[in-house]
Amino acid sequence: MIKIHPTFSPDRFTYHVLLIQSCKSVGLSLSPVHQVLNLMTSNGFPPNKVSTDIAVRTLCSSGCEEQAIELVKELSSKDSPPDMYTYNFIVRHLCKNRPLSTMNSFIKEMREGFDIKPDLVTYTIMIDNVCNSKNLREATRLLGVLSEEGYKPDCYVYNTIMKGYCMLSQGGEVLRVYKKMQEEGVKPDLVTYNTLIYGLSKSGRVKDAKKFLNVMMEQGHVPDAVTYTSLMNGMCREGDPLGAVALLEKMEAQGCAPNSCTYNTLLHGLCKARLLDKGMKLYDVMKQNGTKLETGSYGTFLRALCRNGRVAEAYEVFDYAIESKSLSDVAAYTTLESTLKWLNKAREQGLVI
């Protein structure tokens, strides 16, 4: 089938390239992969863990998760079980792209058939997945299971759970997790503090959030753009965008560069609080830096401009949004059109001059 040149004999890497290609061409059956694997064995390179990993990754990223599972089971029964990296990769992929039951049955089969148990990383992935779908009850249950299995939850697990509570805007719960973490003696990292500040800001507890900004600095963590933006978001929500702008200056003084999210948050906050002139100044800075607009702040900004009778400037913003590729033409135009429609209606009712 393949002619082997005497001086250039294929080694493992050569076969791996072949393996990747065969995985990409997998349809419903695994026969092309089998062909390559057989070829490898017969030429003195029996597939090892690396081969398994390569095959699984390629299969998963081309959307053939079922085939990947099938292959893993086959290889496991041939004394070449996947290592934890491969295993966790599959779990993560299944979480993302398949119903939860598929993942659960995979874990069960691996545990029963080949004695491969989920480790701490696997549990983190699973908790992350349920947190993303806002199912905190399941996350708490998994946390219990994890402890039963003899693992001690680490920083990442806690961060993930905190993120889950953030999604539900439950600042109190986020704080509770943080306290529990300290009781357990787990050292919080930058992400922990960012999540904490984000969660507290989101649920309207800006005072507490500010307190933790100081705490984190005492602990030797340098607050980054995410920290400051979360805090600004909270301040804007509370109706204190001027304080948020002051924080922007402080942030820049400390050598932390704001990102597009920071600017958008501020613009949104300023426009909401009807401080259009300040918003306009900020927009000029954004324009100079080429910062992209986000859908939310774009809409708020347009409305604020139109409300103040500055329609021409709203049109310029529309141009900038398209020019800077912040939004698609359609999205930018629909927002503009509906804002103008709203303006005309308000004028008819005599609400706006």
Add this chain to the structure above:
Amino acid sequence: MLPQRMKKVMTDNPKTLANLIDLVNLPSTLREFMGQSQTSRLGCFKRVWSYIKENNLQDPNNKNLVNCDEKLKSILLGKTRVELTELPTLIKLHFPKQPR
């Protein structure tokens, strides 16, 4: 205030979207202005707006007003002055709803 939800619906609704970006055979008046025989409503709006800017047709005292030149007048109902707020509505008149 326009609720956020409504805006989302507008871009999500395939019919509204099709209305906006489908190519349409233009009437002769518009054809002359655009220099094309087919365009979408979105494309037409962008063309008109850039035409206004290129030819400095905005009123210097009130930027929200457009002083139409002859060419623009021909497509905007013959009005000499047009407010920017009504521009999308005026352009929409050239794109009647098509029965599907």
